[in-house]
Amino acid sequence: MKHLLLKAGRWALNALLPRTCAHCALDLRYDAPAPLCPACLGALEPLPELHCGRCGLPLRDGGASCRDCRGGEALLTARSAYVFNPQLRSLVHAFKYRGRDDLAGFLAGEMAGALGRFPELGEYRFTAAVPLHPARARERGYNQAELLAGRLSAAANLFHLPGAAVRVKDTPSQTNLSREERKANMAGAFRISNPELVKGRSILLVDDVATTLATLTSLAQAFTQAGAKSVAAYTLAREP
Numbered sequence: 001m002k003h004l005l006l007k008a009g010r011w012a013l014n015a016l017l018p019r020t021c022a023h024c025a026l027d028l029r030y031d032a033p034a035p036l037c038p039a040c041l042g043a044l045e046p047l048p049e050l051h052c053g054r055c056g057l058p059l060r061d062g063g064a065s066c067r068d069c070r071g072g073e074a075l076l077t078a079r080s081a082y083v084f085n086p087q088l089r090s091l092v093h094a095f096k097y098r099g100r101d102d103l104a105g106f107l108a109g110e111m112a113g114a115l116g117r118f119p120e121l122g123e124y125r126f127t128a129a130v131p132l133h134p135a136r137a138r139e140r141g142y143n144q145a146e147l148l149a150g151r152l153s154a155a156a157n158l159f160h161l162p163g164a165a166v167r168v169k170d171t172p173s174q175t176n177l178s179r180e181e182r183k184a185n186m187a188g189a190f191r192i193s194n195p196e197l198v199k200g201r202s203i204l205l206v207d208d209v210a211t212t213l214a215t216l217t218s219l220a221q222a223f224t225q226a227g228a229k230s231v232a233a234y235t236l237a238r239e240p
Contacts, residue, residue, distance in 0.1 A: 047238060112155035133167040
């Protein structure tokens, strides 16, 4: 009886406030578990098996590493659950910029489900989110990376370290910057709030999207300097 009442309540709520697909705006069934319609959900692209062994960049032609990592210094290992395609972009933009913090559970669940594909991340038992500058956090109302890290940790039986790092530099948007400009932009952007909390531990940095890895690299350097044993990164999406 309780189940029927709950089902009827969801149907009534959807009739009053219909849910639509976050990408194509098609109406969703009242009992749809995902924020995307079946077609858009099916279009999500898991990170392909052919990816850079260091930074996780998808590689169309194979190889152990991408051009940027080959012969250079790798500051961290990075992996992502999905490729950042149009369907996932719509979800992430709703999550970050349109107040859809309710998407955190679904997105973190997808990350948790894909984590087993990357045994190289198995040693990392402590998670830390990429922090927002306080001014940006006040504007947005929440840190999407912190929401993902907390939900991912709960789903994957990891230990989350909330507020482990703080952003001390209010960096401008990285969208239109080159790789080198992004790296310079992020220099000295982070401080570890409690070094004793991270000393000797393997830390998994969590964020929504990885592009050039400038932000994650800068944060990894801060954790390493604070005494972390090793640092890797895991994001929802990877810009191809």
